[in-house]
Amino acid sequence: MGKTKVSDISRAGDEQLLELTSLDWMTLPCPSDQPLSIRPLPDEQRSQIEHSLDGISALGIPKPTSKGEEDGLVQSFLNGLRKLLSHDDNWTFWQPLVYSLESCVKCQTCSDACPIYLSSGKQEIYRPTYRGEVLRRIINKYIKKGGRISSKLKGEEIDLNWPTVARLAELAYRCTLCRRCAQWCPLGVDNALISREIRKLFSQELGIAPKELHDFGTIQQLSKGSSTGMTPVAFRDSIEFMEEEIEEITGRRIEIPIDKEGADILLLHNAGEFLSWPDNTEAFAIIFDALGISWTLSSDLAGYDSVNYGVWYDDVQLARIVLTHAEVANKLKVQKILIGECGHAHKTLLVIADRILTGELNIPRESALPLLEDAVCNGRIKLDPSRNDFPVTLHDPCNLVRLTGIVEPQRRIVRKICPQFREMEPHGVENYCCGGGSGFAIMSSRNFPDWKMTVSGRMKFKQVLDAFQDVGDPEAERYVCAPCSNCKGQLRDLLSYYQAREKHSVFYGGLAELIVNAMVDLEQPFIQWEWH
Amino acid sequence: MSGIVLFFFYGSILICIIASVVRMTKYARAPLHLRWELYRGSSVYELTDWWDRSPPRFGEKLRVVILDILFLREFYHRNRSLWYFLFLFHIGLYLLFLWHLWLLITAVTLPFESAWTGGLAFGHVATLLSLIGGSGILIKRIVDKELSVHYPRIHYLKWVLILLILLGGFLAVVFHFDSNLPELLGYVKAQVTFQDMELKLHPALAPASHVFFVSFWLLYLPFSHVLQISFRYYQHLRWDDVPNRQGSTIERKVKGHLDRPISWAAPHIKSGKRWGEVIGDTEDL
Numbered sequence: 122m123g124k125t126k127v128s129d130i131s132r133a134g135d136e137q138l139l140e141l142t143s144l145d146w147m148t149l150p151c152p153s154d155q156p157l158s159i160r161p162l163p164d165e166q167r168s169q170i171e172h173s174l175d176g177i178s179a180l181g182i183p184k185p186t187s188k189g190e191e192d193g194l195v196q197s198f199l200n201g202l203r204k205l206l207s208h209d210d211n212w213t214f215w216q217p218l219v220y221s222l223e224s225c226v227k228c229q230t231c232s233d234a235c236p237i238y239l240s241s242g243k244q245e246i247y248r249p250t251y252r253g254e255v256l257r258r259i260i261n262k263y264i265k266k267g268g269r270i271s272s273k274l275k276g277e278e279i280d281l282n283w284p285t286v287a288r289l290a291e292l293a294y295r296c297t298l299c300r301r302c303a304q305w306c307p308l309g310v311d312n313a314l315i316s317r318e319i320r321k322l323f324s325q326e327l328g329i330a331p332k333e334l335h336d337f338g339t340i341q342q343l344s345k346g347s348s349t350g351m352t353p354v355a356f357r358d359s360i361e362f363m364e365e366e367i368e369e370i371t372g373r374r375i376e377i378p379i380d381k382e383g384a385d386i387l388l389l390h391n392a393g394e395f396l397s398w399p400d401n402t403e404a405f406a407i408i409f410d411a412l413g414i415s416w417t418l419s420s421d422l423a424g425y426d427s428v429n430y431g432v433w434y435d436d437v438q439l440a441r442i443v444l445t446h447a448e449v450a451n452k453l454k455v456q457k458i459l460i461g462e463c464g465h466a467h468k469t470l471l472v473i474a475d476r477i478l479t480g481e482l483n484i485p486r487e488s489a490l491p492l493l494e495d496a497v498c499n500g501r502i503k504l505d506p507s508r509n510d511f512p513v514t515l516h517d518p519c520n521l522v523r524l525t526g527i528v529e530p531q532r533r534i535v536r537k538i539c540p541q542f543r544e545m546e547p548h549g550v551e552n553y554c555c556g557g558g559s560g561f562a563i564m565s566s567r568n569f570p571d572w573k574m575t576v577s578g579r580m581k582f583k584q585v586l587d588a589f590q591d592v593g594d595p596e597a598e599r600y601v602c603a604p605c606s607n608c609k610g611q612l613r614d615l616l617s618y619y620q621a622r623e624k625h626s627v628f629y630g631g632l633a634e635l636i637v638n639a640m641v642d643l644e645q646p647f648i649q650w651e652w653h
Numbered sequence: 654m655s656g657i658v659l660f661f662f663y664g665s666i667l668i669c670i671i672a673s674v675v676r677m678t679k680y681a682r683a684p685l686h687l688r689w690e691l692y693r694g695s696s697v698y699e700l701t702d703w704w705d706r707s708p709p710r711f712g713e714k715l716r717v718v719i720l721d722i723l724f725l726r727e728f729y730h731r732n733r734s735l736w737y738f739l740f741l742f743h744i745g746l747y748l749l750f751l752w753h754l755w756l757l758i759t760a761v762t763l764p765f766e767s768a769w770t771g772g773l774a775f776g777h778v779a780t781l782l783s784l785i786g787g788s789g790i791l792i793k794r795i796v797d798k799e800l801s802v803h804y805p806r807i808h809y810l811k812w813v814l815i816l817l818i819l820l821g822g823f824l825a826v827v828f829h830f831d832s833n834l835p836e837l838l839g840y841v842k843a844q845v846t847f848q849d850m851e852l853k854l855h856p857a858l859a860p861a862s863h864v865f866f867v868s869f870w871l872l873y874l875p876f877s878h879v880l881q882i883s884f885r886y887y888q889h890l891r892w893d894d895v896p897n898r899q900g901s902t903i904e905r906k907v908k909g910h911l912d913r914p915i916s917w918a919a920p921h922i923k924s925g926k927r928w929g930e931v932i933g934d935t936e937d938l
């Protein structure tokens with residue numbers, strides 16, 4: 122197959138623009154260098170679902186059944202595009218979108234930064250600039266005055282038809298919005314934002330979004346209370362269970378406060394912690410108890426789930442959840458909201474929400490990491506680093522680090538309490554995404570999981586293996602610290618997929634767990650090395 | 654013909670100014686957007702009670718912007734092989750700009766004989782730097798496959814035009830003005846003071862062609878990316894850390910945006926109302 126051109130996106134029919142084969146992919150160190158394959162969609166799905174981009178379906182878009190339906194969808198896409206370019210409908214991101222669309226000089230510096238492009242063996246359609254170029258050409262030809270003539274003159278070919286629209290929708294979900302490309306771009310062009318704006322157009326105009334993000338995500342969070350489906354009653358039960366577990370470990374009953382009006386702090390956890398990693402929530406409770414902090418959790422709708430999947434695909438859902446979180450805090454009359462180990466909750470509530478909340482809803486919001494850093498580095502709790510004497514590396518969640526600028530507190534903590542800490546390369550604001558960013562960690566429909574394990578998570582897996590390269594004993598437990606719930610979800614799946622637990626003794630977990638594991642007051646180790 | 658050159662030259666300046674103002678107004682009128690920064694390192698969010706800390710000062714921001722523009726530092730760090738030529742080209746252009754400024758000021762303020770004799774050499778060095786840089790970029794754009802990805806055909810012509818301008822200017826000074834500085838200054842003075850209409854209406858070929866190519870470039874300039882980059886809006890991506898305080902201008906603008914109409918068509922949006930109403934409505938989702 123020759124090099125894929127921008128205009129190929131308009132190619133009629135089901136023919137894929139890319140056949141994914143592991144022969145092209147970035148090599149992994151032995152023994153993980155086995156050829157892997159991505160399951161093709163079953164024939165029934167192939168006949169019903171759009172898959173002509175790369176044979177993967179993240180969205181499960183049904184194929185239109187008539188020409189009329191196709192034309193209607195293309196027209197809706199164009200309407201949405203006009204709205205993306207309108208101040209009223211897109212005041213939220215008009216400026217960075219237009220800047221990004223108009224300022225690219227095609228130096229391709231960003232391509233060298235993209236883990237997906239690199240891991241896939243430099244496939245053209247995954248190049249950070251590919252989506253932007255498609256969108257730019259459609260706007261130039263179909264929205265701007267005299268566009269058809271000027272597009273011809275410039276040689277910027279593209280046809281807006283249903284295959285273009287369907288492929289573009291899927292393509293917006295082959296980017297983790299890690300924004301490493303934007304960090305690299307000398308002109309500040311943000312191709313990740315372009316991916317997000319395309320996702321947004323599909324969600325806000327055509328009602329097309331991954332079920333995991335929309336129906337089971339933001340909608341469920343706003344109607345049932347959590348994107349996990351956990352109800353307030355189930356939440357309370359899980360907290361009770363955690364209190365019992367804490368008692369077993371510490372020998373003391375520590376109350377986890379819920380809905381305590383007038384507490385200083387409302388702690389927001391990603392509800393995934395309660396279900397999959399309760400030890401993280403327990404660790405926070407133990408630390409806060411040791412520090413004597415006045416805090417509470419909330420059992421209100423969305424008050425026990427810090428996630429905001431809107432940040433990945435829909436401004437309206439994003440804003441609705443932001444408002445709901447602020448209202449919960451307001452109702453409890455807390456001084457501030459503290460955000461637990463969830464990267465995108467940091468980015469959303471600390472940074473983005475600042476231009477949504479007004480008046481009394483603009484409650485102070487802060488990361489839990491500076492508080493943990495203060496506890497560890499200023500000796501507010503007694504710690505014995507020798508209890509963490511195993512190899513530890515630190516993953517930098519994109520949303521927490523590159524996108525919010527919280528880089529050092531977690532490092533100062535692990536340096537202080539983990540004698541065998543080693544950085545992965547690259548690290549800090551230049552670290553690679555776990556491959557589960559922008560919702561991928563929870564998107565598990567059809568053959569998409571295969572893609573996120575083999576392609577989008579490939580770079581992270583390699584980094585993890587490289588970080589522990591010098592550890593001689595194959596049995597020695599290695600710990601990847603990921604202070605983010607979504608990253609933990611992706612790491613769990615990634616390490617299982619490559620059997621890294623069995624083959625390389627790699628384990629993963631959060632930051633608070635490492636702190637509690639080093640607490641001298643605890644008689645037994647807190648980290649149990651049990652796979653969740 | 655000569656009249657056309659004259660008309661074209663002054664017309665292109667006028668169009669360049671008008672189009673630039675229109676384009677700049679478009680960016681200046683952009684609505685205040687949601688925050689979306691990227692960080693090169695630690696941010697204010699590493700601190701407790703960060704909202705009480707002052708954001709980075711304007712002077713610091715300006716210093717970084719100037720260093721970025723002068724030395725193209727981002728290219729230096731991220732794309733060194735392109736940077737060598739880009740840097741030569743840009744530094745040459747900045748120097749050429751200074752040189753033209755010097756020419757204009759000297760032409761109208763000093764007796765030509767007392768003008769700085771190194772002036773010509775200065776101009777030649779600046780032109781040479783730009784020529785080497787520009788040719789390097791053009792060649793790289795042609796031979797390096799990576800640099801031709803998505804690069805529009807018309808941009809190759811842009812580079813040829815720029816090289817013609819540079820070369821044309823150089824040849825005009827060396828051959829038409831015989832590298833004679835007072836003569837060159839005399840010509841510039843006549844141009845800017847509208848003294849010698851005869852010279853304007855019947856310009857010699859060398860300076861006329863230089864002016865002709867520059868006019869083309871002036872027409873293109875407002876539509877290139879140069880203009881908005883000079884705005885450096887992207888600095889919002891880096892340092893938009895000014896918090897939205899109660900009663901602030903930012904808060905007033907946000908409230909204004911929440912009062913804008915919204916018309917997205919997906920059912921969950923429940924459009925047809927104002928942003929504020931739509932995002933406050935989570936019933937029956």
Ligand code: SF4
Pocket residue numbers: 224225226227228229230231232250305306307308309310311312
């Ligand atoms: S680095 Fe920036 S300017 Fe260069 S191709 Fe990528 S987006 Fe465009």
Ligand code: SF4
Pocket residue numbers: 234235236237238248249295296297298299300301302303312313316
């Ligand atoms: S945001 Fe990340 S995954 Fe997406 S194009 Fe940029 S570098 Fe690649």
